[in-house]
Amino acid sequence: MSFDELFAPMKEPMILAAGISIIVGAIAVVAGLTYFKKWGWLYKNWLTTVDHKKIGVMYVFVALIMLFRGGIDALLMRAQTAIPENGLLNSEHYNEIFTTHGLIMILFMAMPFIIGLMNIVVPLQIGARDVAFPRLNALSFWLFAAGAGLLNVSFVIGGSPNAGWTAYFPLAGTEFNPGVGNNYYAWALQISGIGTLMTGINFITTIFKMRAPGMKLMKMPMFTWSALITNVIITFAFPVLTVALALMTLDRQFGTKFFAMQDGGMDMMWANLFWVWGHPEVYIVILPAFGIYSEIIATFARKNLYGYKSMVMSMVIISLLSFMVWAHHFYTMGHGVMVNGVFSTTTMLIAVPTGVKIFNWLLTMRHGKIQFTTPMLYALAFIPIFTIGGVTGVMLAMASADYQYHNTMFLVAHFHYVLIPGVVFGVLAGYHYWWPKIFGFRLNEKLGKSAFWFIILGFNIAFFPLFILGLDGYARRMYTYSADTGYGPLNMVSFLGALMMGVGFILLCYNIYYSFRHSPRETTGDPWDARSLEWATHSPVPEYNFAVVPKINQLDEYWFAKKEGRDITAGEYERIHMPNNSSAPMWMAGVMFLFAFFFVFSVWAGVIVFGLATLGFLAYRSFEKDDGHYIEVAEIVETERRLGGEQ
Amino acid sequence: MKELFPKEHVLGFVGSLLLTLAALTVIMFKGMSNGLAMTILLITAAAQALVQLILFMHIGETDDKKSLYVTIIYAVVVGLITVFGTLLAMVWGY
């Protein structure tokens, strides 16, 4: 590939502008860090950390950046289609944008946001000092960051993927997609996917093996339950993606015939594998949000969660069903009635446990004392909006009717009605809810609420019209349409809604700055008067989480202890064993980034060098001796006194 | 020397060899129906897996055995769903 081709994307003015702004931004960050002499601080406190809370914060930070990257893609798409035959974007550019929008929002925004919150909260909720494998956890984060970096580099060097986030073959094959765009797709997802798989294993082990004494499985907070089930789905769904992407790489870069149009290849096999992973993926991002809502609704209705057991059961059932429904993504490939009927039925069955959860949340509020805080507002808005997403999902599940919805804006509206209330509102709710735990001050309620209203109203204005457009025969992924189709006005409405959402997200960020400057600092560690264990320790949380690991007798132990005036964290201090920081995860992910980057361009010398370097890191890890360190009692006493304030 | 060769391991090894021979019957006897052959293969392969899992890998030796069994069974279930679902959706279901 010549130099000219390599930077071919730069010929587009808009991409050039984006590229330049990325470079300028990077230079500004580097210059700022140098000027304020923060490199050492950054390296010591963040880049090499193995502390689950800090890793969680970094996840959320990257996720927020990706939210804006994906959000700008979305705004551009809505702007392009706002008027018929608009010339803002050409077909190629539009195709790249909706591809990266999908990839980024699902894999580099929703997933890391969820995983970030799990990192922050789960060990605290089960009374653990860290996750089971802290260094692996750091590696997971850095691999995710490397994958996200790779996908964003594609924008500037070599060309973005443009075959849709589903990348169906043969469109994504070399015959119809000769550039490197889809090699980037395969490797960006592969690397971050491996990181995600490790997260899954790490958290399953953490939750099974590191709970505070007395915390039986059925005494775990609902968010931890949802995290456990999510990680089970991750662990058993991501290997499928790993295989699918490997086969994609083989087909594209080594000429195998898995999805080829000749020599016995089967193009729909890609679609099949993609959705075997892809459907569970939906539940991977949604179930933790269900957990977040459960915590928040119980906290602000000031009541225990209604039907705890059936909440857990329904999540287990959803996790199993999530693996049995994938073919509903291609009812229209000519299956017999039997296959479509089977997958229709399993799909609709998911509505049953989901409905159970909705009713349990509603009943949690009955006889409660509802406080309308910002996180609670998101949780409350979730119920009516998500229900629309759910019932349209059942409509789509009917194979015959799907022949009319498939590939239309109706489908697009449906999954945004599921994913935005089900995931985005969920993580935003969690973000507002747990912010004071991590940073020691609350986000401003007034600003939070106005952002909420912009986002909620904007969302409905942006996406409801798409249902109507879909029923009017408007296919998705069209970069333009003619005026006489009559699709213009509703598209314009949708664009205005998208703008409103944009304003909401800007307010959300402004709120960080404003609250950092003006919010009073927390002193209690329990600003919401909440129920689960993470509120029992200080805010911000000390490195070791709990000076004394509490004993658990029942669900919501902390709440009952508060009512009865017991201090569950009281006890004798002992020295605490903690893992050491390590820069190895970051460097190893860097090496794997370069490995993948050279692989994308089929530069085999680079591939071999960095492949061997990766093995070298594994060997180093195998031979490394690192027993961690102890925090002595004196230091614990000092920290507890400082964080406890006047307590 | 003898203590280096515990009974369960030796029996497991003999068992796995016998199961391999049993699986080989499907190609030794011509004219076996496809259904019978597949049944034999499924049973012998599953039995081999159990020999390894229980006798050699000691899956049930700790207090975690319940979680471990659940994990492995969950994985096998997902694997079977993937195999048979794919066959249903891509090969059989037309």
Add this chain to the structure above:
Amino acid sequence: MKKKVLILPFVMAFLTLVLSGCQPLMIFDPKGPNARTLSNTIIMSIIVMLVILLVVYVLLINMLSKYRASKQAPDYEPPHEEGSKVLEVVWTVIPILIVTALAIVTVFTTSKVEKKPEGYGNKEPLVIYASSSNWKWHFSYPEQGVETVNYVNIPTDRPIEFRLYSFGPITSFWIPQLAGQKYAMSDMLTKIHLAADQEGSYMGRNSNFSGEGFAQMEFEAQAMSQKDFDEWIKDVKAKEPKLTEKEFDKLLKTSFVGRKSYSSTHLTFRPAPMEHGKHGKHDMENMKDKDMEGMDMSH
């Protein structure tokens, strides 16, 4: 304050309906038996879903208006409630019943639209091969021995059987007012059954993203009386050129060609792929089959 958010979807629905100009939406304006079946199924499902929505919304409004903190005494302590077996059974069993009913409807209507439409007596369906290439639709009429590009004419009083395949990326063949869509793929043949019971011109398109020219990949499906149809065939056979292999290859390579008509089909030299599941057997047998069909009918 919360009620605003609840009413919102309905306001939106109303607004969008007004904005869309009161014309019936395409899906709800079927012009053939199969599309009508689907339209009815969809309307039925929307009604069921509205009832479910209503239940949830009423419950939510009820909870939010009754149990907000501002309405409670300051010293009110919410009780501890474990859950209720009875309620749980209720909200598990009722959805299961609804799902069962919908599943039955699904199987019934799916098998209905996958068959030759009823009400056309013993008439053999008219077979049209519809194949896609970047970014065009080719329609081959083996029975009549004509081929068109980017438009398809069909008689109104005869059931039609489209057989779909692709010379490239997966596409989805869709004439919303006549039938639901189906994929066209390179390695297997799929089928759509439909019939038009009114003369008219209907929008048809590829709905599955297939690259750069995807947005333009539309065609017109015109339903006409048998008489007009026969006349049109006669016209094409008399006036249009034969489709040679060379011409066809050129056609495949050109992205946008507008409408074209030919007095022979490409099936003779480029047969359609087999139906699914016949890949294992040796291909010759099937190939012969297809060839025969193509040639037989081109007389």
Add this chain to the structure above:
Amino acid sequence: MSKENTSAPLEYRTHENEMKIFGFWVFLGAEIVLFATLFSVYFALADRTGTGPTGKEIFEMPPVLIETFVLLTSSFLIGLGVHAMRIGRKKAMMVFYIITLLLGLVFLGVEINEFLTYIHDGATITTSAFMSALMTLLGTHGAHVTFGFLWGSAILIQIKRHGLNAKTANKAFIFSLYWHFLDVVWIFIFSFVYLKGVL
């Protein structure tokens, strides 16, 4: 955190060790799904031979039988190795592990030879969907064995250097789980690729 549980075998002795073994089991669960996916691809494409050969035409049983018995034996031996480790017989344990790894090399040799035969006969990974699926499935298993050989060697070096302690015993035990698992995968390849293929 590291409470010593002296009644348990060495490899379980600390909480960290317990978690590592647990986590590795979960990883094996993920591996089960990974191989199941490769199997489903293979099954779906097994008849799609295009212009290339069918399985019946290229599979040869004698080398496959050698591979099978070699792997079964190595799996048995590494089991003995773990047993020897538990009764504190470091030397015996190392001998068992070394033979295991050598058998792994024998397996790889036979497999590479098999691949070369296919390529010699003109059936490469790009010949047909069937050949792609076959060689990817076998190749993934082979790559696991290769990685296992490197990993096992690294562990043996550490045991030689530091002796058997809670750390090295833990690594050796986890490695044995991995090796047994590869044997199980091979049994399924043996049954459902080769035996089913020549039926």
